[in-house]
Amino acid sequence: MVSSRNLSRVTNRQLIIQQLFNHSQTSRVELARILKLNKSTVSSIYNELNKSGLIKSLGLGESTNSGGRRPHLITLNKQYGWVACFDIGGYGLRSLVTYLNGEMIQVAEKSLDTINVRELLKEIDRMMENFLASDDTDHGLLGIGFSVHGVVYENKIQSTPFFDFKSIDLQKYFEDRYHVPVILENEANAVAVFEHDFGRENNVDDLITISIHAGLGVGIIVDGDLYRGYRGQAGEIGRQLVHRRGDTTASLVKVESLCSEKAILDRFRQIKHRPNYQLKQLYLLYQRGDTDTVNLIDNAITVLTTTIYNAVVSYGPQVVYLNSPLMESIPDIFRKVHHRLIDLNMNVPIYEIRGSRYPSLLGTSSLIIHHVLGMENYSLKFKWPKEVNHID
Amino acid sequence: MVSSRNLSRVTNRQLIIQQLFNHSQTSRVELARILKLNKSTVSSIYNELNKSGLIKSLGLGESTNSGGRRPHLITLNKQYGWVACFDIGGYGLRSLVTYLNGEMIQVAEKSLDTINVRELLKEIDRMMENFLASDDTDHGLLGIGFSVHGVVYENKIQSTPFFDFKSIDLQKYFEDRYHVPVILENEANAVAVFEHDFGRENNVDDLITISIHAGLGVGIIVDGDLYRGYRGQAGEIGRQLVHRRGDTTASLVKVESLCSEKAILDRFRQIKHRPNYQLKQLYLLYQRGDTDTVNLIDNAITVLTTTIYNAVVSYGPQVVYLNSPLMESIPDIFRKVHHRLIDLNMNVPIYEIRGSRYPSLLGTSSLIIHHVLGMENYSLKFKWPKEVNHID
DNA sequence: TATTAGTTTATATAAACAACTAACTTACGA
DNA sequence: TCGTAAGTTAGTTGTTTATATAAACTAATA
Incomplete structure (x- = not known):
């Protein structure tokens, strides 16, 4: 329990765990130097963590050119x-x-x-x-x-x-x-x-990820923390209302009814009278230049572009990531959206997340690990898994 | 300076200042009870703050029915x-x-x-x-x-x-x-x-304020803190791009070109060929039912409604506040926007801020006071000034 | 006399400090 | 080439200091 009494102890232990987590190897002196703690303070907390089994020894490191005792290298015990x-x-x-x-x-x-x-x-x-x-x-x-x-x-x-x-x-x-x-x-x-915790750049603390599946949702990281909104309602941008281009009536529609994967597939099946068509057929017909299909996709691209643009001016992120099986199937979509955004002078970098099966699972892993370690308010950096790729 | 050594002292002092700030009167025992600190800890910090002149004595309070010494009531020395x-x-x-x-x-x-x-x-x-x-x-x-x-x-x-x-x-x-x-x-x-710090309800920690002046901007409070975005760019919703209703071309316009005070006044002056017309004339002609003017305002109401609706699904606030001299001049606008939002099933309460001259100044006052007291990460509650009113 | 407010004194925790040991490199002289 | 002294760095141990808590106190009330 964190009481006023042992507040600094808890804080210092968290700082040491953070350092252990974010660096593949370190030593006691290094911890003391970086965290500006006394060597004895570090030793005391080290002993505590070591007793609980959280630390693994990596043997001796190298001493400097000018000599000195070699450090005992340590790392977080992933096992x-x-x-x-x-x-x-x-x-x-x-x-x-x-x-x-x-x-x-x-x-x-x-x-x-x-x-x-x-x-x-x-x-x-x-x-x-x-x-x-x-x-x-x-x-x-x-x-x-x-x-x-x-x-x-x-x-x-x-x-x-x-x-x-x-x-x-x-x-x-x-x-x-x-x-x-x-x-x-x-x-x-x-x-x-x-994207925040497994990200390759360490200093991106304001980002959004746009997930395009059945609906259209945004995940928002603000100053390194998740922004959920009141009762978790933030980021439901698929429910935004827009006028359809060229529609002379006053009617408004949800953007996700125009550009979500589900909406596009539903419409595609309807147009082609094939209730069983999947992304594969959509890709094939689009590749062949089928007019209906190309128009459908082009329209979605238009809506997606403004939706992303509007999300950027709303949230003011440093980076935007797109997470979409649809775009993985039809790479043209991302390419065109990207170009349109550049034409609109959007100067925020935008990337596509490939291997879209893993990101949500890995993000969840980060969340539960933060929780298990009692490190909810600390930034832990994870290693990029080989299976997940980025395309821009 | 906050070092690892005196971390708890600094924290406890901040907690006591917060309590002093947020309650018009308190006493040492009360501080100890609420903050779960020992009476002697409170006394020690009290003496420190008192010496620096931050505390003002309010004399003796009442003792309970069962007797006991009367408490020395204290308050933050606003002077x-x-x-x-x-x-x-x-x-x-x-x-x-x-x-x-x-x-x-x-x-x-x-x-x-x-x-x-x-x-x-x-x-x-x-x-x-x-x-x-x-x-x-x-x-x-x-x-x-x-x-x-x-x-x-x-x-x-x-x-x-x-x-x-x-x-x-x-x-x-x-x-x-x-x-x-x-x-x-x-x-x-x-x-x-x-709105957060002077707000009447104390537990609203997720809110947005929409300011309608020359442009259209949102202020966002997330979990009690200001959300500025990367390089302060969040909330520039006036730059969102939309299709104009009924426009059959592919052209996109900024929403603030349709519904900001400046845009409306500019268009009004242009229509009426009167470069010097102000809000007053706009109000008069609108009241008289002048067709051009009513259409202009109605169109702005339509755009404002969807813009506010879209901001709500994007940010997921608990409450929305509108800050607009235009709406203060023409109360019909807020009334109609409000009704339209209810028609759209927006269930987030929305209020108009009256006395729009003061809010930004008072908010700034809160910011600099937080800074001066070293209380950036603590919520300080301010008293509602009589000059500022809320309408819903 | 019981109760509550607030102070004083003693004690415990934990961080910093200082002085230590351990283990290394380099330089240099025999 | 070896031995050794000097310097350097890692990590531990004993001591001091800051500060929170606990307990025992005084003060003032019904």
Whole structure:
């Protein structure tokens, strides 16, 4: 517990954990120098952390040219434990297991077309059993995180288009079952956390990620922290109202009805009278120059461009990331949106996130690891996984 | 200086100052009970603050029915010093002097139509001399704050439509001149700070204020803190691009070109061929039902409605405030916008700020007082001044 | 006499400090 | 080439200092 008494102790321990986390190796003197703490203070906290098993020794380092004792190199013990993360969306269920440092251990995926919540819970439990069976860490499972395509507030799902979660409190269910902390977060927010915590540049503390799936959502990082809004309602930009270009009536439509992946696919199926067409067919017909399809995509590009532009003037981010399976399928879309934005003199860099299966899971991993370590208010930097790529 | 050593002392002192600030009277035991500190800890810090003159005694309070010694009531000594605030806009210059607790002492105003920066500085200095002459506080001037109609970043004006500030660093100029801290803030942000810190409900920590003047800007409070965006660029929603209703071309226009006060007045003067018409004439012709004028206003109402709606889904605030001399002149506008928003099922309460001369100045006063007291990260609640009213 | 406000004194925690040991490099003389 | 002294750096140990808490006190009330 943090009382007034041991406030500085807790703070100093957090600073040391942060330093351990963010640097692949360090030593006691280095900690003292960087954190401006006395060597004895560092030693005292080091002993505490070491006793709890959070520190791993890396042997001796090199001494300087002018001599001196060699430092004992140390690092965070990633084998201390593991966390599980799940992404729940329209497509089904994806999961990821990472060590305490966010390093991927394994992934799993299960598509669920028509499912009820019981089915989903059973599938999650099956995955958890597998994960628990292959555990090779010191203290085992430390926490579970969920990324949800819907509005989340205080670890409760407020609304989601996919399942009926009114009947079940996911957090309570899994906390009771596995006796570890469980957190829930909105998918777009999780992706934003991923970009911030796994980002290659360390100094980007104001960014937005735009997720284009069934709807259109923004994840917002402000000054390094997630901006959720009142009751988690911030960033629902898909619900913005616009006049359709050339529409002479007074009618307003939601932007996501014009440019979300779902809206585009629905319209495509309708135009082509093929209820089973997928992204693949959309890509093929677009490639072939099919007029209807090209018009459909061009229109979406127009709407997307202004929506992104407007998000930038609204949120004032340093960087924008787009997270969209649609754009991964049809690379032309991002290319054209990008060019249009440059034509509009938008001088904020914009990137596409590739490997869009992992970002929300990794962001969730970061969130639960922050929580497990009691480091909610500290920036922890994670290593970029090879499976995820950036394109600009 | 905050070192690891005296961290808890600094924190506890801040907690006590916060409590003193936010409650018109308190006592040492009460501080100890509320802050969960030992009575002796409170006494120790009390003595420190008392020696520095920050505390004023209010005599003895009442003892309980069951007896016991009467408490010595204390309060923050508002007479400790004063701060000066200036609002610089297209209309000219407004200023406000407050005590350390944000209580108004005096105001001044000077309209400047065609001015250069030198003129402006001279006018500010003149006002400052008057303020200094009538000073009745213990330690005199403590700080100066500026509210600027333009983008501000790290106390520097990045851009403003009104003056050429490239040549002058206001902060440095006045810090050198008066040897007190000087801060600059964007006007919409200052209004947002005003609504948060002077707000009647204490628990609204997510709100936006929409300022409608020459342009259209949003001030955003997230979790009790100002959200400025990268280089202060957040909230420039006037620069959002939209299709004009019924426009069959592909052209996009800035929303502020359709619904800002300046845009409306400009168009009004153009339609009526009267370059000197002001808000008064606009109001009169609107009242008389002049077709051109009614259409102009109706169109602005339409654009304002969707812009506010879109801001709400983007930022997810708990409350929205509108700050607009235009709406103060023509109350119909707010009434209609409000009704339209209800028709759109926007369930976030929206209020109009009346007395729009003071909010930005009072918000700036809060900012500089926070700074002077070293309380940047603490919420200080100010008393609502009688001159400012809310309408919903 | 019981109760509450506030102070004083003693004690505990933890950070800083100073002085130590440990372990290294370099320089230099035999 | 070896040995050793001098200098350097890492990390520990004992001491001091700041500060929060606890307990025992005084003061003032119903």
